[in-house]
Amino acid sequence: MNINSFNDISNTVGYSGLTLSLEEIVILRNSLIILQKENHFLNIFLWGKLLGIAKDYYISFGYRNDALHGQTYFYSTDGFVWDLLPKPNMRSRLLTPLCVSRLQGDPALVVDVYEQYANTKPFGTEVFKDHGRYFKELKEEDRLSSLVEMYNEDALIKPRGALFKRADGVVIENKVYEGLSIQDAREIKSYMHWRRPHQRWNTNLLTRYDYNYALDFLDTIDKDIPKTSWTLHIEHGTIAILRSLYWPGMTFYQKINNSEHGSLYIGYGKRNLDIPHMLHNWG
Incomplete structure (x- = not known):
C-alpha cells in the first residue's frame, strides 16, 4: 500500500476486518517518508504486517527506477527503525x-x-x-x-494498466492510469501478479481482444490454479475488494474509475494448503 493512501485505510483494506491502528498509521507514514528520502526511492509501499509472538514485523519496499525488477525490501519491529531484508537463499x-x-x-x-x-x-x-x-x-x-x-509469488498484485513496460524493458508506474471501469473491475483477468511473469509472453495475446504488450506483460490471476483461489467483491459499487484464499489476511482494493489501489497483508505468514479440500466441501 502506498503511503499516500494511509489516511483512507479503514475504507479500503479495512473491509477485510484487519487494519492498522491510528498510532501505527502515523508512525509508519512518517518513518517510511524518511526511509524513502534516505534511499532515494521513486516510490515506497507498506507491504504488510507479519504477526509474531513477542513482536510483529512490519515489511516495506521501494524502488528507484524499475517497479518490477528493482524492489528493495525492509523490515521493522517497531515501525521506526528499518533494516534491510536479505534476499532469500x-x-x-x-x-x-x-x-x-x-x-x-x-x-x-x-x-x-x-x-x-x-x-x-x-x-x-x-x-x-x-x-x-x-x-x-x-x-x-x-x-x-x-x-x-513466497507471498509475492502468489498474492502481490496490480490492476491491469497500473504498470507500463517501456521499449527498453524498464517497468514504471503508469502516470495516466485512470483506474478500472465497473465492468473491468468485476473481471478476475483485470488483475495481474506483480512479479516476474511465469507464462509465455503471448499468453495474453491469445486470450485478450484488446491486447497491449506494454500493459499485458504480466501474468493475470485468472490463470492461477485453482481458479477459485481468489474472491472478488464490489462494495457499494465504488470499490473492488480481492482476497487470496492461499494467504488469509491478504486484501487488495481498487477504487472504481479511480487510479487509487493497493494491498496489505496482515497475518501469521501461513500459507493455506487446504484450498482443494475447502473448495471440494463448498462445491
Missing part, C-alpha cells in the same frame, strides 16, 4: 515451508526446523536426509525473507 527457501512454529519477533533467533518438523509430521526426518546440520537450522530473518518471496 537456497537454505531458507527449502526450510521455510517446513517451519510449523509461529514467528517470534526476534530476527536473530535460530530455530531447529529438523526438530519441529520431525515431531509434527510422519517420517518428517526423511526430508533432511543426507543434508547435514546446514539444512536443519534457520535464522528468523532468513525465514522472513522467504515468507515475503
Whole structure:
C-alpha cells in the first residue's frame, strides 16, 4: 500500500476486518517518508504486517527506477527503525515451508526446523536426509525473507494498466492510469501478479481482444490454479475488494474509475494448503 493512501485505510483494506491502528498509521507514514528520502526511492509501499509472538514485523519496499525488477525490501519491529531484508537463499527457501512454529519477533533467533518438523509430521526426518546440520537450522530473518518471496509469488498484485513496460524493458508506474471501469473491475483477468511473469509472453495475446504488450506483460490471476483461489467483491459499487484464499489476511482494493489501489497483508505468514479440500466441501 502506498503511503499516500494511509489516511483512507479503514475504507479500503479495512473491509477485510484487519487494519492498522491510528498510532501505527502515523508512525509508519512518517518513518517510511524518511526511509524513502534516505534511499532515494521513486516510490515506497507498506507491504504488510507479519504477526509474531513477542513482536510483529512490519515489511516495506521501494524502488528507484524499475517497479518490477528493482524492489528493495525492509523490515521493522517497531515501525521506526528499518533494516534491510536479505534476499532469500537456497537454505531458507527449502526450510521455510517446513517451519510449523509461529514467528517470534526476534530476527536473530535460530530455530531447529529438523526438530519441529520431525515431531509434527510422519517420517518428517526423511526430508533432511543426507543434508547435514546446514539444512536443519534457520535464522528468523532468513525465514522472513522467504515468507515475503513466497507471498509475492502468489498474492502481490496490480490492476491491469497500473504498470507500463517501456521499449527498453524498464517497468514504471503508469502516470495516466485512470483506474478500472465497473465492468473491468468485476473481471478476475483485470488483475495481474506483480512479479516476474511465469507464462509465455503471448499468453495474453491469445486470450485478450484488446491486447497491449506494454500493459499485458504480466501474468493475470485468472490463470492461477485453482481458479477459485481468489474472491472478488464490489462494495457499494465504488470499490473492488480481492482476497487470496492461499494467504488469509491478504486484501487488495481498487477504487472504481479511480487510479487509487493497493494491498496489505496482515497475518501469521501461513500459507493455506487446504484450498482443494475447502473448495471440494463448498462445491
